[in-house]
Amino acid sequence: MEKNSTRKIIVDISDNVTIVEVSKATQKYESEIYLMKNVNGSIHEINLKSFLGLITLQLRNGDQLTVRTVGEDCEEALADVVQYLCQS
Template identity: 40%
Template sequence: MYQENVIIQNESGLHARPAALLVKEAGNFSSEIQLVKNGKEANAKSLLGLMSLSIQKGDEITLKAEGEDAEKAVTTLRQLIESGFNE
């Protein structure tokens, strides 16, 4: 398992548009990917799961993945989050 912590920077947190971008990007990896906020986990490939975490600006989350491309998955998703979801 590989994991990294990241702080949400974009003003609106992880609302529908950035969550959809995160789900789309997570779908490119074969690893199982989870987002964790305050001990609550959600599948990074599930839009409803991510929305259920109610992630806001300034929240610290943990990205964790397990599988053959786990490190690449976590690194890529962290970079997407740190960019403020600017494609």
């Protein structure tokens, strides 16, 4: 069974960081990285490595997300994503 990690966070991105930078920074991981967000009662899940998915999700500070990583380096990938998305 593949390793996985999950954490609920509240987005708090500084003005200096774009979500595209977050996506680029996570390309080094073998793990798949997913962001889940409740939008008007509907759960949307995107792959963080997908630019189109990121545009669709429209992240804003204060958004509540679930970050889920799946793969051998899932703990490292999760820690990196949380650091980017909760850094102010």
